[in-house]
Amino acid sequence: MKTHRTDRESFVKSCCAALYEGKGAAMLLGESLHPGGLALTERLGQLLNLGPRTCILDVASGNGASAVYLAKRFGCAVTAVDYSGKNVTLGTNKAAAAGLRGQACFVLADGEQLPVQDSSFDAVICECAYCTFPDKAAAVAEFARVLRPGGYLGVTDVTTSGRPLPDTLEALLAWIACLAGAQRVEEYERQFTEGGFQMSAMEDHSDSLKALVRELRTKLLGLDLLAKLGNVAGLAEALAESKQLGKYAADAVESGLLGYHLFIGEKPLGRS
Template sequence: MTEPYQSDWARLLLGDSFHPGGTALTEYLGTLLSLGSDQRVLDVAAGQGASAIHLAQRFGCSVLGIEYSSVAVENASQAVLATGVAHLVTFEQGDAENLPVPAASFDVVLCECAFCTFPQKAMAASEFVRVLRPGGRVGLSDLTRKGDIPADLQGLLAWIACIADAQPLEDYVHYLTEAGLTVQLETVCKGFKMGLSLGDAEASGSETRKSNFRCFLARTRSPCRADGRR
Protein backbone atom coordinates (compact mmCIF):
# COMPACT_ATOMS: atom_id res chain seq x y z
CA MET A 1 0.00 0.00 0.00
CA THR A 2 2.80 2.42 -0.79
CA GLU A 3 2.43 3.01 -4.52
CA PRO A 4 -0.84 4.98 -4.19
CA TYR A 5 0.98 7.58 -2.10
CA GLN A 6 3.23 8.39 -5.04
CA SER A 7 0.29 9.50 -7.19
CA ASP A 8 -0.83 13.03 -8.03
CA TRP A 9 -4.15 12.26 -6.34
CA ALA A 10 -2.38 11.63 -3.06
CA ARG A 11 -0.57 14.96 -3.28
CA LEU A 12 -3.83 16.73 -4.13
CA LEU A 13 -5.61 15.22 -1.13
CA LEU A 14 -2.85 15.37 1.45
CA GLY A 15 -0.29 17.90 0.25
CA ASP A 16 3.47 17.47 0.13
CA SER A 17 3.57 16.07 3.67
CA PHE A 18 1.37 13.14 2.56
CA HIS A 19 -0.62 13.11 5.77
CA PRO A 20 -3.60 15.09 7.10
CA GLY A 21 -2.64 18.10 9.17
CA GLY A 22 0.56 18.74 7.24
CA THR A 23 3.70 20.08 8.90
CA ALA A 24 1.60 22.02 11.43
CA LEU A 25 0.51 18.72 12.96
CA THR A 26 4.09 17.43 12.72
CA GLU A 27 5.28 20.44 14.71
CA TYR A 28 2.51 19.92 17.26
CA LEU A 29 3.66 16.34 17.80
CA GLY A 30 7.28 17.48 18.03
CA THR A 31 6.32 19.93 20.76
CA LEU A 32 4.37 17.26 22.66
CA LEU A 33 7.46 15.05 22.46
CA SER A 34 9.76 17.84 23.74
CA LEU A 35 12.14 17.38 20.83
CA GLY A 36 15.52 19.09 20.95
CA SER A 37 18.93 19.09 19.36
CA ASP A 38 20.09 16.22 21.57
CA GLN A 39 17.32 13.89 20.36
CA ARG A 40 17.56 11.17 17.72
CA VAL A 41 14.23 10.62 15.96
CA LEU A 42 13.01 7.74 13.80
CA ASP A 43 10.25 8.81 11.39
CA VAL A 44 8.41 5.62 10.39
CA ALA A 45 6.64 5.75 7.01
CA ALA A 46 8.42 9.00 6.20
CA GLY A 47 6.91 9.39 2.74
CA GLN A 48 8.47 12.19 0.71
CA GLY A 49 10.40 13.43 3.75
CA ALA A 50 8.51 16.64 4.57
CA SER A 51 7.94 15.75 8.23
CA ALA A 52 11.53 14.64 8.88
CA ILE A 53 12.90 17.77 7.27
CA HIS A 54 10.52 20.02 9.19
CA LEU A 55 11.39 18.42 12.52
CA ALA A 56 15.12 18.98 11.93
CA GLN A 57 14.54 22.59 10.88
CA ARG A 58 12.22 23.40 13.77
CA PHE A 59 13.81 21.45 16.64
CA GLY A 60 17.39 20.77 15.52
CA CYS A 61 17.04 17.04 16.11
CA SER A 62 18.63 14.37 13.94
CA VAL A 63 16.10 12.30 12.00
CA LEU A 64 16.22 9.01 10.13
CA GLY A 65 13.21 8.51 7.89
CA ILE A 66 12.22 4.94 7.08
CA GLU A 67 9.96 4.48 4.06
CA TYR A 68 8.80 1.32 2.28
CA SER A 69 8.79 2.90 -1.18
CA SER A 70 12.23 3.16 -2.77
CA VAL A 71 10.90 5.91 -5.06
CA ALA A 72 9.84 8.00 -2.06
CA VAL A 73 13.23 7.44 -0.40
CA GLU A 74 15.00 8.69 -3.50
CA ASN A 75 12.73 11.74 -3.72
CA ALA A 76 13.17 12.55 -0.02
CA SER A 77 16.95 12.15 -0.23
CA GLN A 78 17.03 14.64 -3.08
CA ALA A 79 14.64 17.06 -1.39
CA VAL A 80 16.69 17.35 1.81
CA LEU A 81 19.77 18.55 -0.08
CA ALA A 82 18.24 21.99 -0.60
CA THR A 83 16.96 22.49 2.96
CA GLY A 84 20.05 23.23 5.02
CA VAL A 85 19.52 20.21 7.28
CA ALA A 86 21.06 17.48 5.13
CA HIS A 87 23.60 16.93 7.93
CA LEU A 88 20.72 16.05 10.27
CA VAL A 89 18.30 14.09 8.06
CA THR A 90 18.74 10.83 6.16
CA PHE A 91 16.34 8.37 4.57
CA GLU A 92 16.43 4.61 4.14
CA GLN A 93 14.14 2.04 2.56
CA GLY A 94 12.59 -0.30 5.10
CA ASP A 95 9.50 -1.97 6.52
CA ALA A 96 7.76 -0.67 9.65
CA GLU A 97 7.22 -4.26 10.76
CA ASN A 98 10.94 -5.05 10.50
CA LEU A 99 12.79 -1.80 10.99
CA PRO A 100 16.36 -1.88 9.60
CA VAL A 101 17.93 -0.23 12.65
CA PRO A 102 19.61 -1.53 15.82
CA ALA A 103 17.77 -1.96 19.10
CA ALA A 104 17.75 0.91 21.61
CA SER A 105 19.13 3.43 19.11
CA PHE A 106 16.50 6.22 19.11
CA ASP A 107 14.99 8.61 21.63
CA VAL A 108 11.74 9.11 19.73
CA VAL A 109 9.67 7.22 17.16
CA LEU A 110 7.25 9.29 15.10
CA CYS A 111 4.49 7.77 12.95
CA GLU A 112 1.96 10.03 11.22
CA CYS A 113 -1.21 8.75 9.56
CA ALA A 114 0.43 5.46 8.68
CA PHE A 115 -0.04 3.05 11.59
CA CYS A 116 -3.56 2.22 10.42
CA THR A 117 -2.17 1.09 7.05
CA PHE A 118 0.29 -1.45 8.47
CA PRO A 119 -0.95 -5.03 7.92
CA GLN A 120 0.66 -6.30 11.16
CA LYS A 121 0.03 -3.46 13.59
CA ALA A 122 1.10 -5.37 16.70
CA MET A 123 4.42 -6.21 15.06
CA ALA A 124 4.98 -2.58 14.08
CA ALA A 125 4.26 -1.43 17.64
CA SER A 126 6.73 -4.00 18.97
CA GLU A 127 9.33 -2.68 16.55
CA PHE A 128 8.78 0.85 17.89
CA VAL A 129 9.63 -0.41 21.37
CA ARG A 130 12.63 -2.44 20.21
CA VAL A 131 14.39 0.54 18.63
CA LEU A 132 13.73 2.96 21.50
CA ARG A 133 16.21 3.67 24.25
CA PRO A 134 15.02 3.36 27.87
CA GLY A 135 12.56 6.17 28.53
CA GLY A 136 12.01 6.65 24.79
CA ARG A 137 8.78 8.12 23.44
CA VAL A 138 6.38 7.40 20.62
CA GLY A 139 4.37 10.12 18.90
CA LEU A 140 1.57 8.77 16.75
CA SER A 141 -1.23 10.52 14.88
CA ASP A 142 -4.00 8.65 13.11
CA LEU A 143 -7.69 8.51 12.39
CA THR A 144 -9.85 6.72 14.92
CA ARG A 145 -13.38 5.61 14.19
CA LYS A 146 -16.49 4.05 15.65
CA GLY A 147 -18.50 1.55 13.69
CA ASP A 148 -17.75 0.19 10.24
CA ILE A 149 -16.26 2.15 7.37
CA PRO A 150 -18.97 2.78 4.72
CA ALA A 151 -18.52 0.78 1.52
CA ASP A 152 -17.93 3.91 -0.54
CA LEU A 153 -14.88 4.74 1.61
CA GLN A 154 -13.10 1.38 1.37
CA GLY A 155 -11.32 1.88 -1.95
CA LEU A 156 -8.04 3.37 -3.09
CA LEU A 157 -8.73 6.94 -1.99
CA ALA A 158 -9.71 5.67 1.46
CA TRP A 159 -6.26 4.11 1.83
CA ILE A 160 -4.62 7.32 0.65
CA ALA A 161 -6.67 9.28 3.18
CA CYS A 162 -5.84 6.95 6.12
CA ILE A 163 -9.48 5.90 6.42
CA ALA A 164 -9.86 2.33 5.14
CA ASP A 165 -8.28 0.52 8.10
CA ALA A 166 -8.72 3.21 10.74
CA GLN A 167 -9.10 1.58 14.15
CA PRO A 168 -11.29 2.29 17.18
CA LEU A 169 -9.54 4.35 19.84
CA GLU A 170 -9.23 1.43 22.24
CA ASP A 171 -7.46 -0.67 19.59
CA TYR A 172 -4.65 1.87 19.17
CA VAL A 173 -4.19 1.97 22.94
CA HIS A 174 -4.20 -1.85 23.02
CA TYR A 175 -1.50 -2.16 20.34
CA LEU A 176 0.73 0.34 22.11
CA THR A 177 0.30 -1.02 25.63
CA GLU A 178 0.67 -4.66 24.58
CA ALA A 179 3.97 -3.76 22.93
CA GLY A 180 5.27 -2.37 26.22
CA LEU A 181 4.36 1.30 26.07
CA THR A 182 2.46 3.46 28.51
CA VAL A 183 0.05 5.82 26.77
CA GLN A 184 0.52 9.16 28.53
CA LEU A 185 -1.61 11.37 26.32
CA GLU A 186 -4.42 10.85 23.85
CA THR A 187 -6.04 13.94 22.39
CA VAL A 188 -8.27 14.91 19.50
CA CYS A 189 -6.26 16.95 17.00
CA LYS A 190 -8.26 20.13 16.41
CA GLY A 191 -7.46 23.24 14.42
CA PHE A 192 -5.43 21.47 11.73
CA LYS A 193 -6.29 21.32 8.05
CA MET A 194 -7.21 17.68 7.53
CA GLY A 195 -7.70 17.81 3.79
CA LEU A 196 -10.49 16.88 1.42
CA SER A 197 -10.59 13.28 2.57
CA LEU A 198 -11.88 13.86 6.09
CA GLY A 199 -14.50 16.27 4.82
CA ASP A 200 -15.78 13.50 2.57
CA ALA A 201 -15.73 11.05 5.47
CA GLU A 202 -17.78 13.34 7.67
CA ALA A 203 -20.45 13.52 4.98
CA SER A 204 -20.65 9.77 4.43
CA GLY A 205 -22.66 8.42 7.34
CA SER A 206 -23.37 8.72 11.03
CA GLU A 207 -20.77 6.17 12.09
CA THR A 208 -17.96 7.84 10.16
CA ARG A 209 -18.99 11.24 11.51
CA LYS A 210 -18.01 9.84 14.90
CA SER A 211 -14.42 9.57 13.66
CA ASN A 212 -11.65 11.77 14.99
CA PHE A 213 -8.06 12.42 14.09
CA ARG A 214 -6.10 11.81 17.28
CA CYS A 215 -2.57 12.19 18.58
CA PHE A 216 -1.02 9.70 20.98
CA LEU A 217 2.04 10.17 23.17
CA ALA A 218 3.48 7.00 24.70
CA ARG A 219 6.63 6.11 26.61
CA THR A 220 8.56 2.91 27.15
CA ARG A 221 8.02 1.35 30.54
CA SER A 222 10.86 1.25 33.02
CA PRO A 223 12.00 -2.30 33.76
CA CYS A 224 10.83 -3.69 37.08
CA ARG A 225 13.36 -4.20 39.88
CA ALA A 226 13.52 -7.37 41.89
CA ASP A 227 11.18 -5.84 44.50
CA GLY A 228 8.57 -5.09 41.80
CA ARG A 229 9.19 -1.35 41.75
CA ARG A 230 10.06 0.63 38.62
Protein backbone atom coordinates in the same frame (compact mmCIF):
# COMPACT_ATOMS: atom_id res chain seq x y z
CA MET B 1 11.77 -9.80 13.97
CA LYS B 2 9.27 -11.27 11.51
CA THR B 3 10.76 -12.78 8.37
CA HIS B 4 7.70 -14.11 6.55
CA ARG B 5 5.31 -11.81 4.66
CA THR B 6 2.07 -12.90 3.04
CA ASP B 7 1.26 -11.80 -0.52
CA ARG B 8 -1.75 -9.86 0.77
CA GLU B 9 0.37 -7.96 3.33
CA SER B 10 2.92 -7.04 0.66
CA PHE B 11 0.12 -5.98 -1.68
CA VAL B 12 -1.41 -3.60 0.90
CA LYS B 13 1.98 -2.02 1.61
CA SER B 14 2.87 -1.60 -2.08
CA CYS B 15 -0.58 -0.25 -2.88
CA CYS B 16 -0.30 2.35 -0.11
CA ALA B 17 3.24 3.28 -1.13
CA ALA B 18 2.12 3.76 -4.77
CA LEU B 19 -0.89 5.83 -3.72
CA TYR B 20 1.18 8.31 -1.71
CA GLU B 21 4.27 8.66 -3.91
CA GLY B 22 2.55 10.09 -6.98
CA LYS B 23 1.96 13.66 -8.09
CA GLY B 24 -1.79 13.12 -7.50
CA ALA B 25 -1.30 12.71 -3.74
CA ALA B 26 0.90 15.82 -3.60
CA MET B 27 -1.61 17.82 -5.65
CA LEU B 28 -4.62 16.77 -3.55
CA LEU B 29 -3.03 16.60 -0.10
CA GLY B 30 -0.13 19.05 -0.38
CA GLU B 31 3.44 18.37 0.78
CA SER B 32 2.39 16.98 4.14
CA LEU B 33 0.45 13.76 3.58
CA HIS B 34 -1.65 13.82 6.74
CA PRO B 35 -4.51 15.78 8.33
CA GLY B 36 -3.31 18.80 10.28
CA GLY B 37 -0.19 19.19 8.09
CA LEU B 38 3.02 20.50 9.60
CA ALA B 39 1.12 22.29 12.39
CA LEU B 40 0.20 18.89 13.81
CA THR B 41 3.76 17.66 13.25
CA GLU B 42 4.91 20.67 15.28
CA ARG B 43 2.51 19.67 18.08
CA LEU B 44 3.95 16.14 18.00
CA GLY B 45 7.49 17.55 18.20
CA GLN B 46 6.55 19.72 21.21
CA LEU B 47 4.89 16.82 23.06
CA LEU B 48 7.92 14.61 22.38
CA ASN B 49 10.27 17.31 23.72
CA LEU B 50 12.45 17.18 20.63
CA GLY B 51 15.69 19.15 20.70
CA PRO B 52 19.19 19.28 19.20
CA ARG B 53 20.34 16.23 21.13
CA THR B 54 17.39 14.05 20.16
CA CYS B 55 17.61 11.18 17.65
CA ILE B 56 14.27 10.35 16.11
CA LEU B 57 12.94 7.75 13.71
CA ASP B 58 10.10 8.73 11.36
CA VAL B 59 8.37 5.51 10.31
CA ALA B 60 6.52 5.70 6.95
CA SER B 61 7.89 9.17 6.28
CA GLY B 62 6.20 9.77 2.91
CA ASN B 63 7.97 12.44 0.85
CA GLY B 64 9.97 13.61 3.88
CA ALA B 65 8.06 16.79 4.69
CA SER B 66 7.79 16.02 8.44
CA ALA B 67 11.33 14.64 8.77
CA VAL B 68 12.86 17.75 7.17
CA TYR B 69 10.56 20.07 9.14
CA LEU B 70 11.47 18.45 12.49
CA ALA B 71 15.20 18.44 11.72
CA LYS B 72 15.09 22.13 10.83
CA ARG B 73 12.69 23.26 13.56
CA PHE B 74 14.07 21.30 16.55
CA GLY B 75 17.64 20.59 15.40
CA CYS B 76 17.15 16.86 16.01
CA ALA B 77 18.78 14.09 13.97
CA VAL B 78 16.16 12.25 11.91
CA THR B 79 16.26 8.84 10.30
CA ALA B 80 13.22 8.32 8.10
CA VAL B 81 12.03 5.07 6.55
CA ASP B 82 9.39 4.47 3.90
CA TYR B 83 8.20 1.52 1.82
CA SER B 84 8.32 3.60 -1.38
CA GLY B 85 11.69 4.06 -3.11
CA LYS B 86 10.33 7.15 -4.86
CA ASN B 87 9.43 8.72 -1.51
CA VAL B 88 12.90 7.90 -0.14
CA THR B 89 14.42 9.77 -3.12
CA LEU B 90 12.02 12.70 -2.66
CA GLY B 91 12.94 12.91 1.03
CA THR B 92 16.68 12.68 0.34
CA ASN B 93 16.43 15.49 -2.22
CA LYS B 94 14.32 17.61 0.12
CA ALA B 95 16.88 17.23 2.92
CA ALA B 96 19.73 18.12 0.55
CA ALA B 97 17.86 21.20 -0.71
CA ALA B 98 17.35 22.33 2.90
CA GLY B 99 21.06 21.85 3.68
CA LEU B 100 20.23 18.99 6.07
CA ARG B 101 21.94 16.10 4.29
CA GLY B 102 23.81 14.96 7.40
CA GLN B 103 20.88 15.54 9.74
CA ALA B 104 17.96 13.86 7.99
CA CYS B 105 18.56 10.59 6.17
CA PHE B 106 16.06 8.45 4.30
CA VAL B 107 16.05 4.67 4.06
CA LEU B 108 13.90 2.23 2.08
CA ALA B 109 12.38 -0.10 4.66
CA ASP B 110 9.27 -1.76 6.02
CA GLY B 111 7.87 -0.31 9.26
CA GLU B 112 7.23 -3.84 10.46
CA GLN B 113 10.91 -4.82 10.00
CA LEU B 114 13.07 -1.85 10.84
CA PRO B 115 16.72 -2.13 9.77
CA VAL B 116 18.02 -0.33 12.87
CA GLN B 117 19.60 -1.41 16.13
CA ASP B 118 17.80 -1.98 19.43
CA SER B 119 17.38 1.05 21.73
CA SER B 120 18.90 3.46 19.21
CA PHE B 121 16.30 6.30 19.20
CA ASP B 122 14.93 8.81 21.73
CA ALA B 123 11.63 9.09 19.88
CA VAL B 124 9.73 7.26 17.15
CA ILE B 125 6.98 8.98 15.18
CA CYS B 126 4.48 7.49 12.79
CA GLU B 127 2.02 9.89 11.14
CA CYS B 128 -1.06 8.67 9.31
CA ALA B 129 0.48 5.31 8.45
CA TYR B 130 0.18 2.89 11.39
CA CYS B 131 -3.40 2.13 10.33
CA THR B 132 -2.03 0.85 7.01
CA PHE B 133 0.26 -1.76 8.58
CA PRO B 134 -1.21 -5.25 8.11
CA ASP B 135 0.64 -6.63 11.16
CA LYS B 136 0.19 -3.94 13.80
CA ALA B 137 1.62 -6.05 16.64
CA ALA B 138 4.85 -6.48 14.63
CA ALA B 139 5.03 -2.72 14.02
CA VAL B 140 4.48 -1.85 17.71
CA ALA B 141 7.09 -4.44 18.72
CA GLU B 142 9.54 -2.79 16.33
CA PHE B 143 8.77 0.71 17.68
CA ALA B 144 9.46 -0.57 21.21
CA ARG B 145 12.61 -2.44 20.18
CA VAL B 146 14.30 0.54 18.51
CA LEU B 147 13.41 3.05 21.26
CA ARG B 148 15.73 3.47 24.24
CA PRO B 149 14.12 2.90 27.66
CA GLY B 150 12.45 6.18 28.62
CA GLY B 151 11.99 7.07 24.92
CA TYR B 152 8.67 8.18 23.44
CA LEU B 153 6.38 7.00 20.68
CA GLY B 154 4.20 9.60 18.92
CA VAL B 155 1.50 8.39 16.54
CA THR B 156 -1.24 10.30 14.71
CA ASP B 157 -3.83 8.30 12.84
CA VAL B 158 -7.29 7.91 11.38
CA THR B 159 -9.82 6.58 13.90
CA THR B 160 -13.31 5.10 13.70
CA SER B 161 -16.11 5.73 16.17
CA GLY B 162 -16.97 2.06 16.68
CA ARG B 163 -20.45 2.61 15.21
CA PRO B 164 -21.11 0.43 12.16
CA LEU B 165 -19.96 2.04 8.93
CA PRO B 166 -22.45 2.40 6.06
CA ASP B 167 -21.74 0.15 3.05
CA THR B 168 -20.78 3.21 1.00
CA LEU B 169 -18.08 4.02 3.53
CA GLU B 170 -16.82 0.44 3.60
CA ALA B 171 -16.45 0.81 -0.18
CA LEU B 172 -14.50 4.03 0.31
CA LEU B 173 -12.17 2.39 2.82
CA ALA B 174 -11.66 -0.56 0.51
CA TRP B 175 -10.87 1.86 -2.31
CA ILE B 176 -8.26 3.57 -0.19
CA ALA B 177 -6.93 0.12 0.79
CA CYS B 178 -4.48 1.60 3.17
CA LEU B 179 -7.09 3.26 5.37
CA ALA B 180 -8.99 0.04 5.88
CA GLY B 181 -7.10 -0.59 9.11
CA ALA B 182 -8.35 2.54 10.90
CA GLN B 183 -9.53 1.60 14.41
CA ARG B 184 -11.23 2.92 17.52
CA VAL B 185 -9.15 5.09 19.86
CA GLU B 186 -9.36 2.40 22.57
CA GLU B 187 -8.02 -0.22 20.14
CA TYR B 188 -4.95 1.88 19.32
CA GLU B 189 -4.34 2.42 23.03
CA ARG B 190 -4.76 -1.30 23.75
CA GLN B 191 -2.22 -2.23 21.04
CA PHE B 192 0.36 0.30 22.24
CA THR B 193 -0.12 -0.77 25.87
CA GLU B 194 0.15 -4.46 24.97
CA GLY B 195 3.34 -3.60 23.08
CA GLY B 196 4.79 -2.34 26.37
CA PHE B 197 4.08 1.42 26.18
CA GLN B 198 2.72 3.54 29.02
CA MET B 199 0.25 5.89 27.36
CA SER B 200 0.76 9.49 28.49
CA ALA B 201 -1.35 11.57 26.09
CA MET B 202 -4.21 11.29 23.63
CA GLU B 203 -5.65 14.24 21.69
CA ASP B 204 -8.58 14.55 19.32
CA HIS B 205 -7.58 16.24 16.05
CA SER B 206 -10.67 15.25 14.07
CA ASP B 207 -11.19 18.88 13.04
CA SER B 208 -7.99 18.57 10.97
CA LEU B 209 -9.50 15.62 9.11
CA LYS B 210 -12.70 17.60 8.51
CA ALA B 211 -10.66 20.50 7.11
CA LEU B 212 -8.62 18.17 4.88
CA VAL B 213 -11.70 16.47 3.45
CA ARG B 214 -13.33 19.87 2.79
CA GLU B 215 -10.18 21.05 1.01
CA LEU B 216 -10.03 17.83 -1.00
CA ARG B 217 -13.62 18.21 -2.14
CA THR B 218 -13.00 21.80 -3.23
CA LYS B 219 -9.97 20.69 -5.25
CA LEU B 220 -11.97 17.86 -6.86
CA LEU B 221 -14.73 20.32 -7.81
CA GLY B 222 -12.12 22.59 -9.40
CA LEU B 223 -10.63 19.68 -11.34
CA ASP B 224 -14.11 18.64 -12.45
CA LEU B 225 -14.76 22.12 -13.83
CA LEU B 226 -11.42 22.06 -15.66
CA ALA B 227 -12.16 18.60 -17.10
CA LYS B 228 -15.55 19.76 -18.34
CA LEU B 229 -14.18 23.01 -19.81
CA GLY B 230 -11.35 21.13 -21.48
CA ASN B 231 -13.67 18.29 -22.53
CA VAL B 232 -11.02 15.75 -21.46
CA ALA B 233 -12.24 12.28 -22.42
CA GLY B 234 -12.68 9.93 -19.45
CA LEU B 235 -11.52 12.43 -16.85
CA ALA B 236 -14.98 13.79 -16.04
CA GLU B 237 -16.29 10.24 -15.38
CA ALA B 238 -13.31 9.38 -13.18
CA LEU B 239 -13.79 12.61 -11.24
CA ALA B 240 -17.51 11.97 -10.80
CA GLU B 241 -16.64 8.77 -8.91
CA SER B 242 -14.01 10.57 -6.81
CA LYS B 243 -16.47 13.35 -6.01
CA GLN B 244 -19.03 10.79 -4.83
CA LEU B 245 -16.43 9.12 -2.62
CA GLY B 246 -15.44 12.57 -1.36
CA LYS B 247 -19.04 13.17 -0.33
CA TYR B 248 -19.16 9.85 1.57
CA ALA B 249 -15.92 10.78 3.34
CA ALA B 250 -17.26 14.25 4.22
CA ASP B 251 -20.48 12.76 5.63
CA ALA B 252 -18.43 10.28 7.67
CA VAL B 253 -16.14 12.87 9.24
CA GLU B 254 -18.92 15.42 9.82
CA SER B 255 -21.03 12.79 11.62
CA GLY B 256 -18.07 11.62 13.70
CA LEU B 257 -17.78 8.14 12.15
CA LEU B 258 -14.19 8.88 11.18
CA GLY B 259 -11.77 10.98 13.19
CA TYR B 260 -8.06 11.69 13.65
CA HIS B 261 -6.19 11.28 16.95
CA LEU B 262 -2.73 11.74 18.41
CA PHE B 263 -1.19 9.25 20.84
CA ILE B 264 1.94 9.50 22.98
CA GLY B 265 3.37 6.52 24.82
CA GLU B 266 6.57 6.00 26.81
CA LYS B 267 8.80 2.94 26.77
CA PRO B 268 9.25 2.39 30.53
CA LEU B 269 12.74 2.97 31.92
CA GLY B 270 13.09 -0.57 33.22
CA ARG B 271 12.40 -2.16 29.80
CA SER B 272 15.23 -3.28 27.56
